[in-house]
Amino acid sequence: MLANFVWWTAIALEVVILLRSGRTGLLKKYPLFFSYIGCVLLTEILGLLANALAPKLYEPLYWPADLATILASYAVMVEIFRWSTRHKPGIRRLTQRALLTVFILTVAYAASNFVNGKFGSPSRAVAALGRDLRYVEAGILLLMLWLLQRYRIPLGRNLRGLLIGYSFWVGVNVVNLALWFVPGNEFSILLRGLLPATYLFTLGIWCVTLWSVHPEPVQPAESRIERDYELLAGKTQAVLARASTRVARIMRP
Amino acid sequence: MTGLLAIIILGSLILIFGLRIALQSPNTRTQSPSITLEEFANAREALDTTFVEAAAIERIFSTEDMEFISHSSSPQARRLFLEERKALAIQWLRKTQKQVAQLMDLHFRLAGHTHEPNPRFELKLGAKYLSFLLVSYFLLFLLWLRGPFKARRVVAYTSHVAGYFCTVFSLRLESINAVHLGPDDSDPDTGV
Numbered sequence: 001m002l003a004n005f006v007w008w009t010a011i012a013l014e015v016v017i018l019l020r021s022g023r024t025g026l027l028k029k030y031p032l033f034f035s036y037i038g039c040v041l042l043t044e045i046l047g048l049l050a051n052a053l054a055p056k057l058y059e060p061l062y063w064p065a066d067l068a069t070i071l072a073s074y075a076v077m078v079e080i081f082r083w084s085t086r087h088k089p090g091i092r093r094l095t096q097r098a099l100l101t102v103f104i105l106t107v108a109y110a111a112s113n114f115v116n117g118k119f120g121s122p123s124r125a126v127a128a129l130g131r132d133l134r135y136v137e138a139g140i141l142l143l144m145l146w147l148l149q150r151y152r153i154p155l156g157r158n159l160r161g162l163l164i165g166y167s168f169w170v171g172v173n174v175v176n177l178a179l180w181f182v183p184g185n186e187f188s189i190l191l192r193g194l195l196p197a198t199y200l201f202t203l204g205i206w207c208v209t210l211w212s213v214h215p216e217p218v219q220p221a222e223s224r225i226e227r228d229y230e231l232l233a234g235k236t237q238a239v240l241a242r243a244s245t246r247v248a249r250i251m252r253p
Numbered sequence: 254m255t256g257l258l259a260i261i262i263l264g265s266l267i268l269i270f271g272l273r274i275a276l277q278s279p280n281t282r283t284q285s286p287s288i289t290l291e292e293f294a295n296a297r298e299a300l301d302t303t304f305v306e307a308a309a310i311e312r313i314f315s316t317e318d319m320e321f322i323s324h325s326s327s328p329q330a331r332r333l334f335l336e337e338r339k340a341l342a343i344q345w346l347r348k349t350q351k352q353v354a355q356l357m358d359l360h361f362r363l364a365g366h367t368h369e370p371n372p373r374f375e376l377k378l379g380a381k382y383l384s385f386l387l388v389s390y391f392l393l394f395l396l397w398l399r400g401p402f403k404a405r406r407v408v409a410y411t412s413h414v415a416g417y418f419c420t421v422f423s424l425r426l427e428s429i430n431a432v433h434l435g436p437d438d439s440d441p442d443t444g445v
Contacts, residue, residue: 094372138263145270151365160274167271174264178257 006196007048013203014041017210024213026158032079033162037206039072063126070130074103074137076166077144083159084148086216099140106136131177138174141167154217161209169202313341314401335400342401343393350389357382378421385414 014037021027027034043065050058078099085092110129119125145167148155155163176195179188312318322334364375 091372135260135263138260138267142263142267142270145267145274149270149273151361153365155274164271164275167267167274171264171267171271174267175261178260178264 006200009200010203011044013207017207020211026210026213030079032075036072036076040069043069063123067126067130070133074133077137077141080163084153084155102136106132134173134177138170141170156216157214158210161205165202165205172198310345313338313345316402319402338401342396346389346393
């Protein structure tokens with residue numbers, strides 16, 4: 001009964017988020033994020049239909065659907081990086097290339113394990129790939145959060161909401177995944193029970209923060225600080241080389 | 254078990270950082286990376302103090318005073334001298350750590366202000382800062398454990414790396430035109 005309530009509430013919230021984004025225009029602004037919501041909605045509807053009409057199909061459908069959701073969730077991170085570095089085209093290109101490389105490496109690693117017969121069945125391989133991607137995603141997300149805070153990159157209210165909800169969901173999921181295989185861990189059982197509720201909470205955050213369009217913070221006009229950056233970087237590198245030589249000399253016994 | 258712990262820490266850190274972002278004011282003014290004249294002046298002052306104090310710092314770790322006290326004073330005076338020097342050394346190290354952290358913060362904010370920061374340079378500087386933190390905390394532990402006279406080599410390293418940071422930021426601050434910086438918003442009477 002409770003599971004059904006959570007399922008239907010999640011579907012309702014996802015539909016509201018998608019409809020609202022179409023009306024406000026945020027759908028065009030954050031297409032990857034709303035594709036993720038659409039993907040989750042689709043897998044939930046398919047799951048519900050399979051559960052009601054063809055229960056035998058539910059299990060074979062579960063892992064591919066889960067993998068599709070995790071792949072779509074990786075795209076959300078690309079979206080957040082894309083928007084937070086929108087005023088820095090060089091950094092934007094670099095992060096997009098890095099995200100793509102990490103993604104390809106993770107898939108290649110899982111594929112090689114599958115080819116070498118490390119997994120008993122395709123569903124196990126899919127589950128392992130999903131888990132690995134989630135861990136990689138978590139690592140990159142942590143780095144991104146640290147960089148955003150360290151460099152104090154200003155975020156608009158919509159992007160902030162998107163990021164907060166996403167961090168909450170990925171964080172809880174990673175802790176849950178880690179504790180999943182600890183036998184008899186009471187906290188793991190509790191967390192697994194709470195997972196659907198945390199998803200509803202995440203959807204609630206997105207629903208509130210993406211309800212209307214908020215302006216993005218304006219990047220300050222170019223100043224002398226920026227124009228001098230290349231020159232300063234060159235000078236600093238020269239100082240670094242000199243200092244390293246000096247430090248090496250001091251540390252020598 | 255180690256892997257499990259690492260993943261739990263990873264997930265928990267994501268939640269903590271997410272919460273920090275959620276608790277920050279959504280007001281764009283407080284999120285702005287602009288640097289005020291006061292911060293700029295404080296950074297300059299911190300740098301100047303570091304350079305001026307170099308001779309005094311050398312003296313804290315100098316073995317000459319220790320040799321003199323060992324030869325001519327009672328054990329009680331020697332113990333008092335050691336305690337005093339240890340406290341001074343720890344105080345100096347904590348102050349240096351704080352100053353370098355302030356300068357790094359200023360640098361991060363300047364880089365956040367820049368349209369095209371150089372990722373390679375940022376990475377190198379970040380690695381250097383991380384190594385400084387590790388060595389300085391190790392030195393702090395060493396000072397606390399063995400006193401200032403048995404940690405001279407690590408002191409030399411820390412002092413030079415701190416000097417490097419000061420040179421880097423001195424170069425950077427020299428190139429900043431103070432006219433372009435934001436005014437200090439605080440009330441001069443209340444300091445708020």
